[in-house]
Amino acid sequence: MTQAATSVDFVRGIVADDNRTGKFGGRVITRFPPEPNGYLHIGHAKSVCLNFGLAAEFGGVCNLRFDDTNPSKEEVEFVRSIQEDVHWLGFDWGRNLFYASDYFEQLFGYAVQLIEKGKAYVCDLTPEEVREYRGNLTEPGRESPFRNRSIEENLDLFRRMRAGEFDEGARTLRAKIDMASPNLNLRDPVLYRILNETHHRTGDDWPIYPMYDFAHGQSDSIENVTHSVCTLEFEDHRPLYDWFLDELEIHHAQQIEFARLNITHTVLSKRRLSQLVDEGHVNGWDDPRLPTISGLRRRGYTPEAIRDFCDRIGVAKRDNTVGIALLEHTLRDDLNKRSPRVMGVLDPLKVVIENYPEGQSEEIVSVNNPEDMSMGERRIPFSRTVYIEKDDFREEPPPKFYRLSPGREIRLKDAYYITCTGVVKDEATGEVIELRCTYDPETAGGTSSDGRKVRGTSHWVSADHAVDAEVRIYDHLFLTEDPDNVPDGGDFIDNLNPESLVVLKSCKLEQGLDKAKPGERFQFLRQGYFCVDPDSTPEAPVFNRTVALRDTWSRMDQARRS
């Protein structure tokens, strides 16, 4: 059989072409270059998958390089978490772990070379003056009065900048390019600034630090990167990177820009993510509602699901906002295959089976995963009193409601058919607090010998054997597809979903689940996929709902009500 022709994205197309023409001698070296100033999120995962994927597919390597050129924002904690997250996603940089700060000495040398060529100068303008001199989108800039210092003076001043003789912000080293360029990046960009900050790796060795623009391309060059894949906003920095590389006469990587990822109902910018964390709208960087890798991990996502998602969204140049439903789909798709099924009642309603002998119990056999019989079976205790889901009973059933109601018969999954014979209510509130039922002993195992059919099947948990647990139900963090879509004067915080986290305290879970370890995943039958939270203990188990199962009934029901 022929398979549908699998098309490759434009980045892979370019790399394949370069290999064909021998542009880099058939070698492929990519890199993932995060700044260690925050946690990785799923937008980064797209880049990680692309860069490491490219290397793997073309028999190359992908470096992990921290672009740590701004000590005022960077921390070792981020360096640690980024490595953890990239590994967890399933990628390995081997021995190729680098830092732009590894190249500070070499970068300084490049700067000296530029000065010696008359292509860079020390400028004494204040930040405000630099801005004024730069001009704007429609008007050209003006040349700095310090632009024509002698090479000797520039060399002397730059060395004294390095020696720490000047105050922070007093001077900068700038490239001498073109103050009238329509590309603002070429209007004598700053190469080095004075920063009295302790760097997480070089300590206090340097009072001056290179700008990202001066470090990035040269770092790629030093590492012999062939394909430098980055996001669209760097497209008009490319002429600047090329200018540096040309002037320095060193290796050029081929830079390729692609569109960053956006996802509905969430935010993917470091600024907004930090704000959510800092202002306490969520509980830390690994809050399961966040699209950070650590948040998704805690939520119960698998690396496989995230990688599948990254494969499916493709790589292109147009701005895009992927529906969060696709992420949830790849998640369910993976979890469905691998998750053992268990029963858990989130909102319990007590059911007393009147004709089942008091004090008796028996074991019900249930398969662990109908999608994968190799996962085996388990035994579940059944007894006279069980819990079912409140939603599985309606005193006055609406049309198409297949579940339990007075006089109606349903199946308790893998156990027996039961018929509702009575309803006990709270006298004060009228709320249904208990159901009286009878069971048919002839339906053991959940099938009747007379061929009688029931429409509904409910999950259940034996009251005497139930594990009490807390379950955290997560929903989209934002109510709107685009959190930034707010009336004038508002901001994205206004769109937060007040019910993005609902904590259920009195859930009744199947025997044994108190022994599940943090990170373990299950499908709670008919409900969704759940995993054990790190907060969990055997005495006080805590489960996170990773994602709900598709629920045709609740959608019908909601549509009917509205």
Next chain:
RNA sequence: UGGGGAUUAGUCCAGUGGUAGGACGCCUGACUCUGGAUCAGGAAACGAGGGUUCGAAUCCCCCAUCCCCAGCCA
């Protein structure tokens, strides 16, 4: 109003001169001891206008719209 990018179903991605395809979502139906999964079917798009051509999503022109750039951030 300078420069750089981008416009294909609701969404994402293919298709680069020969009847516009996939995925998610949505709608039907089948099946089912999870109203899950699975299976079958369906609705749904080339930003506008010109031109070239036997033939244009693809080539040319023009218009429109959206995104990025005025950090000593990355």
